[in-house]
Each structure stands twice: as structure tokens, then as C-alpha cells.
Amino acid sequence: MGLRGYGATQAQAFEQVALALTATVTDLHRVRSSQCVTIECEGEDRELLLVDWLNALVFEMATRRMLFSRFEVRFVDRRLLGKAWGEAINRERHSPAVEVKGATYTALKVAQLANGEWLAQCVIDV
Amino acid sequence: MSETYPLQRESEFSWRIEPTGKMRVPGIIYADEELIRAMDDKVFEQLCNVAGLPGIVQAAYAMPDAHWGYGFPIGGVAAFDADQGGVVSAGGVGFDISCGVRALRTGLTIDEIEPVKKQLADALFRQIPVGVGSTGRIHLNDKGMTAMLRGGARWAVEQGFGEMEDLQHIEEKGCMAGAVPDEVSARARKRQQDEMGTLGSGNHYLEVQRVAQIYDQRIATAFGLRENDVIVFIHCGSRGLGHQIGTEFLKYMVLAASQHGIELPDRELACAPINSELGQAYLGAMRAGINCALANRQIITHLTRQVFADVLPKADLTLLFDVSHNTCKVETHLVDGRKRKLYVHRKGATRAFGPGNPDLPETLRAIGQPVLIGGSMGTESHILAGSEKGTELSFNSACHGAGRAMSRHQATKLWKGRSVVDELADRGIIIRSPSMRGVAEEAPGAYKDVRAVVDAAEKAGLAHKVARVEPHVCIKG
Structure with a gap:
């Protein structure tokens, strides 16, 4: 499954991809953003950082048994400081379709487009 | 037919891409003309990339169900020689380490389960944890x-x-040697602590099936299968632990590739020399992941037996076989008349040892290994047996399933989960799933024709067809 996010900044594009990640599992509007989890990743390469960001979210989803519907990303030097708001999985209300196994390096791209907009994309394994 | 890749037809069911550019060995694809026409060019591109990895031996192979994957094609087989600079690749094994299929005989015939089919479906759905967010009853400490x-x-x-x-x-024999639990990170362990004995989601399932047709009476008898027998197929893998091992080592291998002098045409092909610290660390962790998958399917088997004992006390569930289709294993194969120890990667490909293989249990040694091919939930699955020719054709490997014909997104546009469940119910197939969207994404029409895939596998000589089985109950993740 391929995920793609666009934004005015790289941080916004990363937030949009994270929304797409949740959308592969359930309908986004069904997920309440009542609990906040913080995430930190570090690295030079912005593409590897995208994979790290998504895999950190996959880890939090799996171990906290949560789904997230709102994201905030900031870049400070080489670090990504992220926040994800969501709630515990409710199988009746969310009817989660698939479990994301991990983000891959396939079709991985983080780039500023000619129109100035940022694109962030990769394929995830479900 | 691919216009970009020069496919040479070697036989009716075998195609070859001669080495060009950075390829060290040819690419060989087993398929009939229709299957090969339907394959995305990405399969051939990925196969050629694999053929260029250091230490690859003989050829990079694609099975009849091949489709494009992450780095390696799914349905891909590649063997490497450690002494020739050969590599091990986390992407060549896949995220769901040792995902596989297990088949159980029940000692029952279809007439015996028909009156209690619904009760059986409900009890299985209640007792076997399935779907996103489900937890098992076993919680492991470190x-x-x-x-x-x-x-x-x-x-x-x-x-x-x-x-x-x-x-x-x-x-x-249920225990992968060479596992190094210390190489499995705290995060991978954490992902698994509540997931033992869970089926998972996506294309994972447990099915109660009827043996609908016997193709080879002699082998079917040896496998203990008769027409109208009821059997159980369990398809799942190493759960969160395997996914996390795959995720972590993929990254380590990407970062270390240049230090190892490995040029990657695609980052997803990330690999490390077998004879390197990282290569050995991955092998230790991956083998531990294989054990996790084997333990998981064993626990689910136990739960299944409990359900049958309650609903159908006469049942006697015995294990036909358990195959893994995402692995890297050390095996000895004859290459150019010489026995060589090779690291055989199978990603979405089933090991298919032929008759006489010393690793098979005595009861199966004269016949060949059962090869279990799962189809989609509304169609059929197949039981094959490894062939004599398998070792020279594909390092004893065969297909693993039907393979998707369209994306999950496309499937949800074409089908609604509820109507898929109702249509299958009209045909006597009971579906139980926590997610109707998941059912729509896994609709039978979203998959290729599994029969075409196993026919091609047989005709190419990879395995013999033994029996066709049809689903009656499907517990779907």
C-alpha cells in the first residue's frame, strides 16, 4: 500500500503521511484525538527519517493498541519531534481493517516540488 | 508481454532473462503465458536487481504467483554462497518472518460438520484471537x-x-537451530508480549475446509487425505516481533551497505555479507523470528483442538505439515554437479523438498514434502508435494498462494464487506471477521486465480498437485 502526503512544509507533508497511515487501518473521522503520545527520531537523511517516523508510529499503534488521528511534526536540527493524538482501538467503532507491519524503503521520496509544495511518500507493508 | 525486459521462453512454463548490466546470474520465471503477461514489469526489474547481488548462485527465480514486492519480488527465490561473498537480506525474507501455512486433518467428513458448522464458526471466532488490536491469553515476560x-x-x-x-x-522439527534471542531487540519483544497465539489481520486466516478433489491418489493416501475429509488451514506468521526485526535490520542494512562495499540499486534490497557481524546478527534474530512463528501456529493449533473437542468431540486433529514462506535457510543443493551449502531466501515462496530429502520425517521421506498453497477465502486452496526435479529447478521452491490481482483500495471500491459475507454464505461458506472493510479488501475477486498458479507450478515441475480443498468456515483477520 502506498502513502503520499503533501504540505506547504516538509513537516506538514510528514503529518499528512501519518494521517494516510491511519486511513489504511480505519476511517480517520472515527478516531478521537483524546490522548497524546510524543515521538522523537533522529537522522541526517530526510527520507530515512520519514521511514523512522512512520515505523515509530507503527510501534506505538501496536504496543499501545491505539489509533491516531492528529499529528504535529517539528524539525529541530537533525531531530524530528512529533506528537500524535488518538485513542485506544475500539474494535466495534473503528472496525480496523489491517495491521501495518512496517514502513518500507520502496517508492520512498521526500522532496520539494517545482510549485514549492513538499511531497513525502513511501510504501508500507500490511 | 514485457517490452522492457527481454524474456526468452525456455519451455512452455519457464522464461529466462539473460544477465545484462550488473546481473551476475540470469533471472528465471516459472509461469504460463497468461500469468507472465499479467505480471507487472516491476517483477522483472526486481528479479534483475536480485540477480546482481553479491554471491548469488545459479539464478534469481520467480514463482508463478510472483508480484512486485519490497526489493525482492514476492514469490522470489535466491540462494547465496557465504564463501563467495554471499549476502543475507532482510528485504529478501520480508517483514513477516516465517509467515506460513499449517494444515491439520480432523478425522471428520463434511457430513459430520454440516449440522454444527455455524456453532463451530462462532466458537473458533470466539476462542482464537484475530484482527487488529487482539491479544492472546499468554503474556510472556522476558x-x-x-x-x-x-x-x-x-x-x-x-x-x-x-x-x-x-x-x-x-x-x-518445530525448532529453528541457530536462533539468537539476544539479537532480538527490546522493542521487538515488546511488540510480541501480548501477541502469542494471535492470528493477526490482512491476508491471515484460519479455514475449515473440505477435500473437494484428489489429483494424486497415492500421495493423498500417504498424506492421510480422502475426498470429503475436513481439514483446517492456519495462515499466519511471527506477528509484531517478526515485523519489528524486519524493520530494524532493514535499516541497519541500508546504513551499512556502503561500508560493506555493496551498491544497492534499490534501498529495499538492503543486505549484508553473511560473513559479517551484521549478517550474523540478522540470521540470529531472523531464526528467533522463525521460532516465534512456529510457536504461534502451534498455540493456535492447540486452541483449534480445544474448540473442536467442545463442538465435535469425535474430532482428532493431527498435523499434516507446517510450511513457512518467508525465510532464509541454510541448505545443501547440487550446483553444476557439486554439493554446496547455500543461504536460500524464499520470500512468498514455499520450500518444496522432493522425495528422499533427509530433512523430511520418515513418514514423508518417500513421498515428498506437503506444499500448502492458500487461496483466497471464497475460492480454494491446494495441497501439493515436492518434486524430484525441484532441486535443480528452483532450489526446491514452489509458489505460496494466489497473489493479489488488485490493490486493497481498488477492492473496497468494488465490494462491500457485508455483501461479500452474504454472497459467500449463499454458497455455504461462513465468514467471521472483526472488520467488514478487511473482508472487502480480501474479497475473492481481488486475488488471481490460484488454480492457474498451481497448474503452472506443477507443469513447470516445481511440485505435484495432490488435492484441492474448498473453504466452509473462514475466520478472517
Whole structure:
């Protein structure tokens, strides 16, 4: 499954991809953003950082048994400081379709487009 | 037919891409003309990339169900020689380490389950944890986790999940040697602590099936299968632990590739020399992941037996076989008349040892290994047996399933989960799933024709068809 996010900044594009990640599992509007989890990743390469960001979210989803519907990303030097708001999985209300196994390096791209907009994309394994 | 890749037809069911550019060996694809026409060019591109990896031996192979994957094609087989600079690749194994299929005989015929089919479906759905967010009843602490990662299905049997006899009918006799639990990170362990004995989601399932047709009476008899017998297929893998091992080592291998002098045409092909610290660390962790998958399927077997004992006390569930289709294993194969120790990667490909292989249990040695091919939930699955020719054709490998014909997104546009369930119910197939969207994404029409795939596998000589089985109950993740 391929995920793609666009934004005015790289941080916004990363937030949009994270929304797409949740959308592969359930309908986004069904997920309440009542609990906040913080995430930190570090690295030079912005593409590897995208994979790290998504895999950190996959880890939090799996171990906290949560789904997230709102994201905030900031870049400070080489670090990504992220926040994800969501709630515990409710199988009746969310009817989660698939479990994301991990983000891959396939079709991985983080780039500023000619129109100035940022694109962030990769394929995830479900 | 691919216009970009020069496919040479070697036989009716075999195609070849001669080495060009950075390819060290040819690419060989087993398929009929229709299957090969339907394959995305990405399959051939990925196969050619694999053919360029250091230390690859003989050829990079694609099975009849091949479709494009992450780095390696799914349905891909590649063997490497450690002494020739050969590599091990996390992407060549896949995220769901040792994902596989296990088949159980029940000692029942279809007439005996028909009156209680709904009750059986409900009880299986209640007892076997399935779907996103489900947890098992076994919660492992770190010591228990280490024992499980070292012992696999053997550990599960020692904990009371199943019988010692089961182990004879599992690859590696239920316990993968060379597992190094210390190489499995705290994060991977954390992902697994509540997931033992869970089926998972996506294309994972448990099915109660009827043997609908016997193709080879002699082998079917040896496998203990008769027409109208009821059997159970369990398809799942190493759960969160395997996914996390795959995720972490993929990254380590990407970062270390240049240090190892490996040029990657695609980052997803990330690999490390077998004879390197990282290569050995991955092998240790991956083998622990294999044990996790074997233990998981063993626990689910035990739960299945409990359900059958309650609903159909006459049932006697015995293990036909357990195959894994995402692995890297050390095997000895004859290459150019010489026996060589090779690291055989199978990603979405089933090991298919032929008759006489010393690793098969005595009861199966004269016949060949059962090869279990899962179809989509509304169609059929197949039981094959490894062939004599398998070792020279594909390092004893065959297909693993039907393979998707369209994306999950496309499937949800074409089908609604509820109507898929109703249509299958009209045909006598009971579906139980926590997610109707998941059912729509897995609709039978979203998959290729599994019969075309197994026919091509047989005609190419990879395995013999033994029986076709049809689903009656499907517990879907």
C-alpha cells in the first residue's frame, strides 16, 4: 500500500503521511484525538527519517493498541519531534481493517516540488 | 508481454532473462503465458536487481504467483554462497518472518460438520484471537520470551500446547537451530508480549475446509487425505516481533551497505555479507523470528483442538505439515554437479523438498514434502508435494498462494464487506471477521486465480498437485 502526503512544509507533508497511515487501518473521522503520545527520531537523511517516523508510529499503534488521528511534526536540527493524538482501538467503532507491519524503503521520496509544495511518500507493508 | 525486459521462453512454463548490466546470474520465471503477461514489469526489474547481488548462485527465480514486492519480488527465490561473498537480506525474507501455512486433518467428513458448522464458526471466532488490536491469553515476560525464541514450536509443546508428535511434521522439527534471542531487540519483544497465539489481520486466516478433489491418489493416501475429509488451514506468521526485526535490520542494512562495499540499486534490497557481524546478527534474530512463528501456529493449533473437542468431540486433529514462506535457510543443493551449502531466501515462496530429502520425517521421506498453497477465502486452496526435479529447478521452491490481482483500495471500491459475507454464505461458506472493510479488501475477486498458479507450478515441475480443498468456515483477520 502506498502513502503520499503533501504540505506547504516538509513537516506538514510528514503529518499528512501519518494521517494516510491511519486511513489504511480505519476511517480517520472515527478516531478521537483524546490522548497524546510524543515521538522523537533522529537522522541526517530526510527520507530515512520519514521511514523512522512512520515505523515509530507503527510501534506505538501496536504496543499501545491505539489509533491516531492528529499529528504535529517539528524539525529541530537533525531531530524530528512529533506528537500524535488518538485513542485506544475500539474494535466495534473503528472496525480496523489491517495491521501495518512496517514502513518500507520502496517508492520512498521526500522532496520539494517545482510549485514549492513538499511531497513525502513511501510504501508500507500490511 | 514485457517490452522492457527481454524474456526468452525456455519451455512452455519457464522464461529466462539473460544477465545484462550488473546481473551476475540470469533471472528465471516459472509461469504460463497468461500469468507472465499479467505480471507487472516491476517483477522483472526486481528479479534483475536480485540477480546482481553479491554471491548469488545459479539464478534469481520467480514463482508463478510472483508480484512486485519490497526489493525482492514476492514469490522470489535466491540462494547465496557465504564463501563467495554471499549476502543475507532482510528485504529478501520480508517483514513477516516465517509467515506460513499449517494444515491439520480432523478425522471428520463434511457430513459430520454440516449440522454444527455455524456453532463451530462462532466458537473458533470466539476462542482464537484475530484482527487488529487482539491479544492472546499468554503474556510472556522476558525470560519466557527468550525461551520461546529459542525453542519455537518445541517450546510451545513443552508449555502444554499440543503434542510431541506434532513436531515431526513441522519444518526444522518445530525448532529453528541457530536462533539468537539476544539479537532480538527490546522493542521487538515488546511488540510480541501480548501477541502469542494471535492470528493477526490482512491476508491471515484460519479455514475449515473440505477435500473437494484428489489429483494424486497415492500421495493423498500417504498424506492421510480422502475426498470429503475436513481439514483446517492456519495462515499466519511471527506477528509484531517478526515485523519489528524486519524493520530494524532493514535499516541497519541500508546504513551499512556502503561500508560493506555493496551498491544497492534499490534501498529495499538492503543486505549484508553473511560473513559479517551484521549478517550474523540478522540470521540470529531472523531464526528467533522463525521460532516465534512456529510457536504461534502451534498455540493456535492447540486452541483449534480445544474448540473442536467442545463442538465435535469425535474430532482428532493431527498435523499434516507446517510450511513457512518467508525465510532464509541454510541448505545443501547440487550446483553444476557439486554439493554446496547455500543461504536460500524464499520470500512468498514455499520450500518444496522432493522425495528422499533427509530433512523430511520418515513418514514423508518417500513421498515428498506437503506444499500448502492458500487461496483466497471464497475460492480454494491446494495441497501439493515436492518434486524430484525441484532441486535443480528452483532450489526446491514452489509458489505460496494466489497473489493479489488488485490493490486493497481498488477492492473496497468494488465490494462491500457485508455483501461479500452474504454472497459467500449463499454458497455455504461462513465468514467471521472483526472488520467488514478487511473482508472487502480480501474479497475473492481481488486475488488471481490460484488454480492457474498451481497448474503452472506443477507443469513447470516445481511440485505435484495432490488435492484441492474448498473453504466452509473462514475466520478472517
